[in-house]
Amino acid sequence: MALINEHYLKLKAGYLFPEISRRVSAFAKSHPGMKIIKMGIGDVTQPLAPSVIKAFHEGVEEMGNAETFKGYGPEQGYDFLRKAIAENDYQNNKINVSAEDIFISDGSKCDTGNIQEIFGYDNKIAICDPVYPVYADTTVMAGKTGVCSADGYFENIIYMPCTEENNFIPQLPKEKADLIFLCFPNNPTGAVATKEVLKKWVDYALENKSIILFDGAYEAFITEKDIPHSIYEIEGAEKVAVEFRSLSKTAGFTGTRCAFTVIPEKLKACDSKGEMHSVKPLWMRRQTTKFNGTSYPVQKAAAAIYSENGKKEIKTTIRYYIENAGIIHKSFSAMGFKVYGGINSPYIWLKTKNNMKSWDFFDKLLNEANIVGTPGAGFGPSGEGYFRFSAFADRESVLEAMERVKKLFS
Numbered sequence: 001m002a003l004i005n006e007h008y009l010k011l012k013a014g015y016l017f018p019e020i021s022r023r024v025s026a027f028a029k030s031h032p033g034m035k036i037i038k039m040g041i042g043d044v045t046q047p048l049a050p051s052v053i054k055a056f057h058e059g060v061e062e063m064g065n066a067e068t069f070k071g072y073g074p075e076q077g078y079d080f081l082r083k084a085i086a087e088n089d090y091q092n093n094k095i096n097v098s099a100e101d102i103f104i105s106d107g108s109k110c111d112t113g114n115i116q117e118i119f120g121y122d123n124k125i126a127i128c129d130p131v132y133p134v135y136a137d138t139t140v141m142a143g144k145t146g147v148c149s150a151d152g153y154f155e156n157i158i159y160m161p162c163t164e165e166n167n168f169i170p171q172l173p174k175e176k177a178d179l180i181f182l183c184f185p186n187n188p189t190g191a192v193a194t195k196e197v198l199k200k201w202v203d204y205a206l207e208n209k210s211i212i213l214f215d216g217a218y219e220a221f222i223t224e225k226d227i228p229h230s231i232y233e234i235e236g237a238e239k240v241a242v243e244f245r246s247l248s249k250t251a252g253f254t255g256t257r258c259a260f261t262v263i264p265e266k267l268k269a270c271d272s273k274g275e276m277h278s279v280k281p282l283w284m285r286r287q288t289t290k291f292n293g294t295s296y297p298v299q300k301a302a303a304a305i306y307s308e309n310g311k312k313e314i315k316t317t318i319r320y321y322i323e324n325a326g327i328i329h330k331s332f333s334a335m336g337f338k339v340y341g342g343i344n345s346p347y348i349w350l351k352t353k354n355n356m357k358s359w360d361f362f363d364k365l366l367n368e369a370n371i372v373g374t375p376g377a378g379f380g381p382s383g384e385g386y387f388r389f390s391a392f393a394d395r396e397s398v399l400e401a402m403e404r405v406k407k408l409f410s
């Protein structure tokens with residue numbers, strides 16, 4: 001008899017975003033003709049940059065020609081892309097990351113979930129609350145937690161509340177954490193970590209022989225000076241941190257798929273006898289066994305974001321989304337909501353009024369203004385009473401949505 005992985009049964013609801021889509025589809029079906037404005041999932045709407053499209057076409061042409069055709073690519077990704085990333089995202093900013101430490105993939109969602117596989121079952125995992133739900137859900141799927149309590153917390157995860165009281169910055173855990181997921185700029189709160197904050201975490205990890213899994217998917221949205229763009233800006237981080245970066249939001253690759261993960265040569269973890277092992281060969285072994293890489297035309301298109309024109313083009317689009325975020329922030333603030341994020345992040349995080357539950361706020365917005373956002377509770381129990389708007393809709397939709405909410409809440 002075939003047995004299921006029962007850990008999946010611990011996950012009560014479906015994955016957050018498909019669950020939202022399901023509710024929105026049901027609403028659309030029962031209200032035909034309604035114009036629903038989607039500001040829920042962080043999915044981009046603006047087209048790929050011209051330089052990216054040009055390179056993408058060239059890549060496809062090369063695949064159609066016997067002289068330039070390519071089969072399986074190098075497992076870690078093509079050298080031209082890894083070098084471009086190392087130089088532009090790191091070395092030009094005086095951050096010591098080598099192309100050798102970069103692994104190209106088809107998404108940070110997959111990488112942040114899959115990375116757990118190379119670490120032991122007995123690790124204590126610390127996760128911010130609220131945060132991108134993939135970290136907790138994949139920890140559950142991997143069988144590393146107990147059951148979920150009535151208040152939404154899984155046994156055996158160290159939850160680090162990120163609330164108004166601590167400016168949405170997690171405190172160092174009191175108990176020892178072995179693997180620590182951090183995400184800055186944060187999804188969903190939009191909070192950023194200063195150098196001092198990241199240094200505390202790196203020092204903690206060095207002291208406790210922990211590893212930080214640092215998700216920097218929204219790094220390109222940092223607008224304020226002196227906010228670190230990479231955990232490797234902190235001394236010693238190369239010994240204790242993995243960094244995930246994605247082109248999804250940076251360059252509009254949500255449908256095109258390209259990301260990368262940095263695993264420095266110096267990063268080590270223990271076996272059960274206390275002997276230290278490099279982490280990078282384990283990830284290499286995992287990827288070469290289970291993953292055949294991102295397609296050549298996509299990698300070629302990805303490299304174009306580092307060309308002179310490509311850099312300018314993607315900056316223009318990011319500015320457009322950040323301006324959207326500013327419009328949303330300003331509108332809700334003017335209606336008396338407490339609003340966070342949206343400055344170094346495409347996400348606006350607001351507190352509902354009168355302690356309204358976040359799924360009730362979701363229903364109200366959908367039913368009365370035909371707008372979709374994301375309930376804070378979907379990101380963790382401490383997200384209850386909050387709501388997230390994504391700033392990736394087109395400008396016209398954002399403006400229309402703000403007109404509708406003004407009518408609803410004023």
Ligand code: MLT
Binds near residue numbers: 041042043132248
């Ligand atoms: C989000 O809306 O939180 C993100 O788009 C989800 C993701 O990047 O997978």
